[in-house]
Amino acid sequence: MALPWLVLLLALPIFFLGVFVWTVFEHFLTTDVPATLQHPAKLRFLHCMFLYLITLGNIFEKLGICSMPKFIRFLHDSVRIKKDPELVVTDLRFGTIPVRLFQPKAASSRPRRGIIFYHGGGTVFGSLDCYHGLCNYLARETDSVLLMIGYRKVPDHHSPALFQDCMNASIHFLKALETYGVDPSRVVVCGDSIGGAVVAAITQALVGRSDLPRIRAQVLIYPFVQAFCLQLPSYQQNQNVPFLSRKFLVTSVCNYLAIDLSWRDAILNGTCVPPDVWRKYEKWLSPDNIPKKFKNRGYQPWSPGPFNEAAYLEAKHMLDVENSPLIADDEVIAQLPESFLVSCENDILRDDSLLYKKRLEDQGVRVTWYHLEDGFHGSVIFFDKKALFFPCSLKIVNAVVSYVKGI
Numbered sequence: 001m002a003l004p005w006l007v008l009l010l011a012l013p014i015f016f017l018g019v020f021v022w023t024v025f026e027h028f029l030t031t032d033v034p035a036t037l038q039h040p041a042k043l044r045f046l047h048c049m050f051l052y053l054i055t056l057g058n059i060f061e062k063l064g065i066c067s068m069p070k071f072i073r074f075l076h077d078s079v080r081i082k083k084d085p086e087l088v089v090t091d092l093r094f095g096t097i098p099v100r101l102f103q104p105k106a107a108s109s110r111p112r113r114g115i116i117f118y119h120g121g122g123t124v125f126g127s128l129d130c131y132h133g134l135c136n137y138l139a140r141e142t143d144s145v146l147l148m149i150g151y152r153k154v155p156d157h158h159s160p161a162l163f164q165d166c167m168n169a170s171i172h173f174l175k176a177l178e179t180y181g182v183d184p185s186r187v188v189v190c191g192d193s194i195g196g197a198v199v200a201a202i203t204q205a206l207v208g209r210s211d212l213p214r215i216r217a218q219v220l221i222y223p224f225v226q227a228f229c230l231q232l233p234s235y236q237q238n239q240n241v242p243f244l245s246r247k248f249l250v251t252s253v254c255n256y257l258a259i260d261l262s263w264r265d266a267i268l269n270g271t272c273v274p275p276d277v278w279r280k281y282e283k284w285l286s287p288d289n290i291p292k293k294f295k296n297r298g299y300q301p302w303s304p305g306p307f308n309e310a311a312y313l314e315a316k317h318m319l320d321v322e323n324s325p326l327i328a329d330d331e332v333i334a335q336l337p338e339s340f341l342v343s344c345e346n347d348i349l350r351d352d353s354l355l356y357k358k359r360l361e362d363q364g365v366r367v368t369w370y371h372l373e374d375g376f377h378g379s380v381i382f383f384d385k386k387a388l389f390f391p392c393s394l395k396i397v398n399a400v401v402s403y404v405k406g407i
Contacts, residue, residue, distance in 0.1 A: 019059070023051040032240040034346045038374050038391055046388065047242040067155045069124045077129040084136050091128070094172040097165050098150035100128045101180065102139035113407060114182035115139070115146040116173060118166050118202075120193030120221075120378070122244075122252040123153045133384045134397065138190075141401045145182050147173050158258040163322050166198045167205060174212045184213035186407055190400070192380050193244075193349070196223025200325035200356065207335045214337070217407050219400055221342040222377055225352045226326040227253060227318040228278075229285050230268050233299040234350035241346050244377040249348060257323065259315050266311035267318070270304030274312060277319065278304060281327050289358050290351050326356055334363040340403045341367060342396055344375025370399045 027048045033040045053075060057068030066074075083089075090101045104112065115138060119131040128150045139146035151165035170189070177184050191199040203218045229235075230246060239246035250264050259267075266272045278285075287295065287302075321328050339360055343353035353369075360367050372379075375392040383393035 016056075019055055020048075020052050023055050024048050026055075027051055030240055030245075031242060032238075034238075034241060036374050037346055037376060042388070042390070043242060043376070050243055069154055072125055073127055073130075073153075076125065077127055079129070081129060081132050084140060086140050087136060089132075089136070094169045097169045098128060099169055099173075100132070100135070100148045100150075102135055102146040102148070103180070104139065104143055104145070106143075108143075108181070111178075111181050111183035111186075113142065113144040113186040113188065113404070114173075114177060114180070115142070115144045115404065116170055116187065116189045117146055117148045118151075118189075118191035118195035118198040119148065120191065120195045120381075121153075122194050122249075123151075123162055123256045124252055126153075126195075131381070134380065137384065137397060138401065138404070142404045144188075144404065145180050147180075154255045159256055159317065160322060162194070162198065162256070163201055167202055170202055170206075171212065177213060186216050187213055188217045188219060188404055188407055189215055190219035190221070190404075191223070192221035193377065194224055196220040197225055197323075197325065199223065200225050201322050203336055204321070204325055204328050204332050207332050217338050217340065217404075218336065219340045219342075219403065220353070220356070221380055221396065221400070222344055222347050222349050222375075223341075223352060223356065224249075224349055225356045226285065226324045227267075228273055228281065228324060228327070229270060231270065231302040232287055232351040232355075233290055233295045234352075235348050236300065236302075237298050238346055238348045238350070241348065241376060242378075244348050246348055253318065257315070257318055259318070263311050263314050266308050267315060271306060271308040272311035272315045273304060273307075273319065275307055284326060284355065284359055287351075290354055294351070294354065326352070326359060330363055333359055333365065336360065336363075336365050338366040339368070340400065341369050342375075342399065343369070343371045344377060344379065344392070345371065345373045346375060347377040349377060368403060370396070370403075372396065 037043055053072055057071035060066045060071055061068045086105055088103045088105055092099050092101055117135050119126045128148055135146050135148045149166050149169045152161040189199045189203055199218050199220050203215055235246055250267055254261050341353050341357050343350045357367050357369055372392050379390055379393045380396045382388050382390050383397045
């Protein structure tokens with residue numbers, strides 16, 4: 001009886017080592033690390049570990065042990081959270097929605113600024129614990145009351161769960177600002193990646209709501225604001241740059257929107273978008289709106305392939321304004337609050353920020369733009385990770401702090 005267990009114990013290290021070697025090979029065969037990125041060796045190591053954990057998660061999922069997203073979330077939520085003596089941190093539930101409230105302990109002579117934060121992770125990763133350090137820092141350094149909103153994720157939940165949870169929790173908070181000592185005239189919404197998309201969608205949805213305080217400003221950190229065109233210059237230039245490859249982005253979009261992965265190529269080639277829809281929104285989606293200096297590196301002009309009606313019927317909800325807030329009507333865009341947009345040169349979503357920036361500015365919305373030549377997608381999460389720290393991470397966080405303090 002002991003022999004099978006002995007064989008298993010001997011085989012496990014070989015299995016894990018084999019998977020790691022495989023992911024290292026995959027990294028070096030498929031990943032681009034641009035010369036402008038600082039600490040390339042550290043980035044390569046982290047990306048190898050990222051691929052390693054995803055590969056293990058996929059293997060466990062195929063074996064029926066655990067889904068890949070739950071495996072990754074279990075790992076990143078196992079990191080110990082440090083207490084901050086300057087803040088009171090409270091876990092709450094608004095109905096069924098988990099939220100975490102950060103409140104400065106020091107007395108204030110007037111109501112404080114409020115921040116509503118939606119975390120990133122592509123509805124696959126990310127959690128209240130994973131983003132605790134970032135939100136703790138934002139609340140402390142800006143002397144604000146910050147509410148971080150959790151939301152349902154794949155594989156158990158799909159669209160529109162993310163939008164609904166964030167919207168419902170935001171409304172609950174906005175209706176009770178006095179309870180938390182928040183000034184109704186100084187509420188900022190903030191988010192990164194898919195959280196930035198939520199910022200855009202919710203700020204648009206709240207336009208004209210006379211029963212709620214008006215959002216004072218929105219902060220979008222490398223947001224995903226359109227699912228129409230995945231062939232923009234940055235999508236071509238940075239398609240294999242850590243930590244968001246174009247393949248992983250499309251897979252995440254399909255998983256969240258419950259679109260079968262067999263339609264990935266149709267989404268990439270734009271054949272799921274009807275010609276009349278392309279014509280309607282081309283003025284906002286066209287690469288012509290991207291400044292020339294961003295198209296000098298490895299960009300090939302592109303046009304969508306022949307329309308595939310079957311792909312459209314499967315993926316048409318991808319084109320809804322909740323999932324592609326870039327295409328909101330001019331009347332809505334014109335009523336949005338002042339905005340702070342962060343983009344990274346080595347990010348597949350760089351051009352989403354540039355296109356949204358132009359849309360806002362064209363409608364007279366005040367925009368502050370912060371662009372990092374050495375930035376990459378997901379970098380903000382490393383700002384307090386010591387040995388895993390990147391200079392661009394702290395630059396982003398401090399830029400956001402400086403902007404919010406001016407509100």
